[in-house]
Amino acid sequence: xxxxxxxxxxxxxxxxxxxxxxxxxxxxxxxxxxxxxxxxxxxxxxxxxxxxxxxxxxxxxxxxxxxxxxxxxxxxxxxxxxxxxxxxxxxxxxxxxxxxxxxxxxxxxxxxxxxxxxxxxxxxxxxxxxxxxxxxxxxxxxxxxxxxxxxxxxxxxxxxxxxxxxxxxxxxxxxxxxxxxx
Numbered sequence: 422x423x424x425x426x427x428x429x430x431x432x433x434x435x436x437x438x439x440x441x442x443x444x445x446x447x448x449x450x451x452x453x454x455x456x457x458x459x460x461x462x463x464x465x466x467x468x469x470x471x472x473x474x475x476x477x478x479x480x481x482x483x484x485x486x487x488x489x490x491x492x493x494x495x496x497x498x499x500x501x502x503x504x505x506x507x508x509x510x511x512x513x514x515x516x517x518x519x520x521x522x523x524x525x526x527x528x529x530x531x532x533x534x535x536x537x538x539x540x541x542x543x544x545x546x547x548x549x550x551x552x553x554x555x556x557x558x559x560x561x562x563x564x565x566x567x568x569x570x571x572x573x574x575x576x577x578x579x580x581x582x583x584x585x586x587x588x589x590x591x592x593x594x595x596x597x598x599x600x601x602x603x
């Protein structure tokens with residue numbers, strides 16, 4: 422499959438079908454960084470950018486770009502959702518409180534952050550199992566290769582694009598605007 426300049430499958434090549442064995446994105450249980458059990462149901466009808474994040478990664482400065490996107494488009498029905506992950510080089514070793522403090526102090530993060538998760542392997546969080554099943558990476562790989570892999574979700578909860586960590590948040594403005602109907 423051919424990738425576009427953002428390292429993602431072009432939207433026109435994306436099948437808008439749900440995997441028959443899975444719950445919808447909005448039904449998958451998640452836990453906030455504060456430990457509250459919830460789902461993504463409050464985000465129904467919004468465009469989402471979901472990323473696995475880490476505080477000690479070479480891509481950590483992307484928090485600033487993610488926050489900028491979140492603030493710029495929130496009023497139009499957009500949100501970034503961050504899921505800390507310690508699976509890649511132990512780059513997210515902190516506790517929930519340490520992660521929250523780091524993100525607020527260094528990047529002014531106001532977008533929702535969730536409990537630290539695994540994104541690959543037998544213990545991969547069901548949300549990331551769903552994301553990887555619906556949008557594969559380079560060479561059709563399901564595995565997430567590193568922190569700051571990003572998944573773009575439309576207002577219907579369909580995962581429409583997957584972006585590698587090398588794709589900066591600033592480069593995602595056009596696909597986000599397209600889904601927001603700009």
